[in-house]
Amino acid sequence: xxxxxxxxxxxxxxxxxxxxxxxxxxxxxxxxxxxxxxxxxxxxxxxxxxxxxxxxxxxxxxxxxxxxxxxxxxxxxxxxxxxxxxxxxxxxxxxxxxxxxxxxxxxxxxxxxxxxxxxxxxxxxxxxxxxxxxxxxxxxxxxxxxxxxxxxxxxxxxxxxxxxxxxxxxxxxxxxxxxxxxxxxxxxxxxxxxxxxxxxxxxxxxxxxxxxxxxxxxxxxxxxxxxxxxxxxxxxxxxxxxxxxxxxxxxxxxxxxxxxxxxxxxxxxxxxxxxxxxxxxxxxxxxxxxxxxxxxxxxxxxxxx
Ligand SMILES: [Zn+2]
Numbered sequence: 001x002x003x004x005x006x007x008x009x010x011x012x013x014x015x016x017x018x019x020x021x022x023x024x025x026x027x028x029x030x031x032x033x034x035x036x037x038x039x040x041x042x043x044x045x046x047x048x049x050x051x052x053x054x055x056x057x058x059x060x061x062x063x064x065x066x067x068x069x070x071x072x073x074x075x076x077x078x079x080x081x082x083x084x085x086x087x088x089x090x091x092x093x094x095x096x097x098x099x100x101x102x103x104x105x106x107x108x109x110x111x112x113x114x115x116x117x118x119x120x121x122x123x124x125x126x127x128x129x130x131x132x133x134x135x136x137x138x139x140x141x142x143x144x145x146x147x148x149x150x151x152x153x154x155x156x157x158x159x160x161x162x163x164x165x166x167x168x169x170x171x172x173x174x175x176x177x178x179x180x181x182x183x184x185x186x187x188x189x190x191x192x193x194x195x196x197x198x199x200x201x202x203x204x205x206x207x208x209x210x211x212x213x214x215x216x217x218x219x220x221x222x223x224x225x226x227x228x229x230x231x232x233x234x235x236x237x238x239x240x241x242x243x244x245x246x247x248x249x250x251x252x253x254x255x256x257x258x259x260x261x262x263x264x265x266x267x268x269x270x271x272x273x274x275x276x277x278x279x280x281x282x283x284x285x286x287x288x289x290x291x292x293x294x295x296x297x298x299x300x301x302x303x304x305x
Contacts, residue, residue, distance in 0.1 A: 015167075015209035015239050018043050019051040020081060021198070022070050025061035027264035030280050031213070031246040031254040036079050037280075037293045038243055038301045039211040042167070045298055051205050052084030057097045057197050067091065073263050077273050077293055083205070103200050104192035107230055108185060111155060112146065116229055117185065119144040119151040135181040153186035155196075155226060162224045167209070167241040180222035199223045199235045207238065214242040215253070244304050246283055 020036055022028060043050050054070060056062050067088050074081070085091035097104075111117050118141035130137035136154060144151060157180060161173040185196040202210065210220065220240050227235035245253055254261060266276050274291040281290045284304040290296060 015046050015048045017051060017083075017205070017207050018048050018209035018211055019053045019202070019205070019207050020074075020079075021053045021055055021212075023055045023058065023061075024063065024066035024070060025058060026066060027069050027262040028073050029254045029262050030276075030283060033073065033077065033263060033276070033280055034246045034284065034301070034304075035211065035213060035243065036074070036077070037296055038241075040079055040293060041296060041298050041301055042209070042211060042241065044294075046209070048209055049083060050081040051207060052081045053201055053205065053207075054085070054091060054095065055097060055194065055197065057191060057194065059191075064088070069264050072267065076263075076267055077277070079293060097197055097201070100197075100201065100204070101192070103204060104197055107196060107200050107233075108153070108192060110230060111185065114229065116156050117146060117153045118156065118182075119146045119148060120154045120182075120184075121151055133179045133181070134183060150188050152184045152188055154182040155185045155229070157182050157222065158225050158228075162221045162228075163236075164220060164224060165237070165239045167211075167239050174217075174221045176225065177218040177221055180218050183222055185226070195219065195223055195226060199226050199230070199233060202238065203227075203232075203234045206234075208234070209239050209241070211241045211243065213245050215245055217242050243302065246280075246304070 018039055020039055022032060040050065042048070052074070054067070056067070071085075071087055071091075073079075085095040108117070118136070120136045120140040121144060122137045122140060126137045127134070140151075146153060157176055159176065161175055163171055163173050165171050183195055184193045187193050201207075212220070220242070224236045227233045248254055248261065263276070266279075271279075274289075277290040277293065277295070281288070281296070284296075284300065286296070286300050288295075
């Protein structure tokens with residue numbers, strides 16, 4: 001991806017709130033634990049507070065045991081947060097994204113009024129056949145209407161570069177990624193899509209430090225563009241930290257599953273927090289004993305390969 005470094009400053013002094021943003025769509029794995037620990041470490045170093053924001057808008061993949069797994073993991077490793085649900089009951093009662101549908105609808109209305117949305121009936125297969133990674137394959141906007149049933153709503157993404165402030169102090173201009181062209185903001189079933197919910201939520205809760213895997217860099221660029229299209233949305237001013245991805249022994253990206261490296265399996269098999277943290281340390285190339293997440297340092301966590 002093309003990008004230009006524009007300037008250097010010290011954004012670490014400006015951050016005050018970050019978040020863990022897990023999705024209850026599978027059991028968490030060592031990579032998720034790494035991301036949580038890095039977030040907690042950066043928060044500790046910058047005196048930022050942490051919000052627990054669980055993204056449960058995707059109800060097709062939601063399962064109660066995955067939700068429980070999130071709380072169990074945070075408790076098991078004593079990972080702190082100052083804001084958010086304290087348990088599953090509290091989450092479902094007060095913190096679920098289902099309670100914020102009005103916020104998402106308001107954002108969609110605003111985009112619609114600004115002429116930034118169009119309907120699309122294309123399936124993934126249609127896009128593949130047209131050789132597209134994202135966007136519309138059939139010029140749907142001229143033939144369909146937003147209020148027709150069963151259509152995705154696409155956001156007309158800008159052509160111009162997007163600026164991201166990075167935790168390292170740089171502000172970088174990224175070309176808009178082809179993979180995010182005209183990304184979907186409302187799904188066929190009428191529910192708001194992930195990128196829109198995330199941008200709306202981070203603004204609502206005042207998050208201004210986003211720590212996430214480098215695989216989500218293109219998502220961050222897309223979200224910054226979306227933020228600029230919404231009045232009073234602050235996501236575009238957030239500081240970003242895109243961390244390297246932990247891989248399995250064979251070098252492949254970890255996925256949410258019940259495999260040997262899922263935290264669900266590790267915790268269930270009576271491993272202690274220290275044993276699991278030591279396994280994580282080994283995977284990160286760290287060779288000293290760890291018995292608590294605070295035993296990891298920022299420089300160790302950010303220099304994994
Ligand atoms: Zn289309």
